[in-house]
Amino acid sequence: MDTDVTGNRATTSAGRRGFTHRAAFLTVVITTVAAVFCTTLAVDALGRRSTGGASVGAVAKPLPQGTWTATTPRAGTTAPAGSLDLARGCGPLFDWAVRQRAVPRGTASVSYAVTAPAGSGVVIQQIKVVRGETIGAPRGDDVGCAGRVGAHGETTPRQDTFNLDGGPRLKQVLRAVRPSGVATGVLHVETRTCRCEWWVELKAVVDDRVRTVRIDDDGRPFRIAPPVRPLATPVDDDLTGTPVPLSRAHGDPGVRNGIAVRGAALSPSLYAPGERWLMEMEREVDAAALIGGNLDVAGVACGRMARALVARGATPAGSAVLELRIAAPVDTVTLDAAIRVHEVRVPRRPRHHYACAGPSWNPPDRAEDRLESLVADRSAYLDTMHALGPFPSGSLKYDPGWKVQDAVGRTMPFAVDETLNLYAIGEGRFVTSVHGSIGAGRATYTFTIEVRVTTPAGEVQEFTVSNNGEPFRLAAAPVRSPPGATREYRETHEGGPRG
Known part of the structure; x- marks a missing residue:
């Protein structure tokens, strides 16, 4: 100026x-x-x-x-x-x-x-x-x-x-x-x-x-100008975590009789820094040139790379952490939640995959084992609509004619009649969260989460949780898994995208 x-x-x-x-x-x-x-x-x-x-x-x-x-x-x-x-x-x-x-x-x-x-x-x-x-x-x-x-x-x-x-x-x-x-x-x-x-x-x-x-x-x-009616719900304001972008014209329903729910599907490293992550892009990008800096500095390169890719439209691939945050005016609620699949697309042209592992990540026998141990014993597999957790299995019986496209419109459980103890964050305000892993194998999926919260008094509130009005998206895993070490960051960009 x-x-x-x-x-x-x-x-x-x-x-x-x-x-x-x-x-x-x-x-x-x-x-x-x-x-x-x-x-x-x-x-x-x-x-x-x-x-x-x-x-x-x-x-x-x-x-x-x-x-x-x-x-x-x-x-x-x-x-x-x-x-x-x-x-x-x-x-x-x-x-x-x-x-x-x-x-x-x-x-x-x-x-x-x-x-x-x-x-x-x-x-x-x-x-x-x-x-x-x-x-x-x-x-x-x-x-x-x-x-x-x-x-x-x-x-x-x-x-x-x-x-x-x-x-x-x-x-x-x-x-x-x-x-x-x-x-x-x-x-x-x-x-x-x-x-x-x-x-x-x-x-x-x-x-x-x-x-x-x-x-x-x-x-x-x-x-x-003077303040307006709050955009954020109690669950957005009171839980320390990822900043939440909000819009009055978009997004999920707000507070209903003191109950609010927010959901997120994040790559493991965005959920817990230092973990391994994998993302997909429709076009090749030189992420190394975007982030700059010394790639050998521990704990820096992976985070910068993830933010550079996400800013350009990258999608978590293979696996993600699924999180539900719940706020209520009581300290105990019963949760029922189901993942509803909206769209399934099998990739028909090459996609570019980028991966990185922080210095604290130690590759286990199976990468998905590490992800599941990170978020506790709750997981959902979109390719087969198979769910595991503290509830009766939601698996479909084996069907040799099953195609991944058959998942469209179906649901699988994420929580079934589950009692949650919330912790106090103020007078008459209580919060908690539920985490799990969700995996995509051969296809790219979009999905929302249907949530029902029941209070001890029998009051029921239902929510459809989305990515601020848009379905969550999880891309297919690559054909070949990227290396499981910090060096994979450098290899990914010196040797070209993998997958």
Whole structure:
């Protein structure tokens, strides 16, 4: 932007372990993202610095900060389905919302960079948030992100926080920037009543002269509006785990008499960092070139590769972790769940498979054994519609004429009349999770999960759990299994995709 320079149960403990693993992994990931934001801004500020001898440059970008909600300006504007994929987290949805100039609701965060001129240092003495004119009410889709990704649900430190509803919006600081140097920061604003424009003015001293440096949205004021009715359900908000992208116009039903359910089908490494994963792409990509960095650094390459592939539409292949999260106003419920197959496609042209194994992964005799031990004794096999778990077997009798396409429209059990003990997360709020493995062999499947939750009082609530309105998708396993060691990452890309 141009600168204005003028002035009690196994399922419960397993759920906690899963959420803890993912929370630790995501904290590292999102801290890295925040650092990249600031680094990008610093480079941008250097490139856009004014040419005047004593001019000061400043740029800013919206920043996702913990749980957020925004509304698109125009009616009929809804988030594309790809931006709501649970496996991709909230990044794609936030980027889409920024491109649409969606109006943040209740809270907004920006990262900024200030650049000193080549021959002079700059001392920033004051940060001031200016409240501008009232804006029209945004009329489009409400979108947002839920889930606590850190110990306090935050992604980056809130160094400077201001309230637009009243009180001081001024902060005295002392931040020195050397000649040609760049200083970065994060600024957070809050409101309950303001539907308005806002921007930032920095009081800076350059060559013994006081100047005002304006920080805004590429020449336009930032915008904000009061909070809206929550998008997230209690199960989205209160369980520490994968950030959940949300849209008012898409997605699963919300809370029903205090009961909410959320489901996810994740590759093993996204569920528990360090595990082996396998993904399928319809086209070949050079993931090694996308992620950069030293491929020999333990615990880094696999995670970067997975995120690069998922961002480009990769699908978990072979096996995935299936997870149901349940929130209720009581500490005990009875769960019935079934996997319903919607579509079966047998690959008719080559697919590209990519795999990686973290340094802590030790290949067992059978890869599926490792996956099942990770998520406890509950598994579903789509090729034969065979299910194993703490319930009577859901197997079909052997039929020599059975074809994988015969699974369309059928269901198999994931939980049958199963009593779950939930753990308390607040007054009258209880949560738990159930995990299992799901495997695809010769075909690619799309499926949803039909869930029925019954309280001790006999109240029944039914849900159809999906990937934010779209069926989950699990791709066929490759013909040849990739090597089971960390070296397979390098082999996959030096020797070409396998499968």
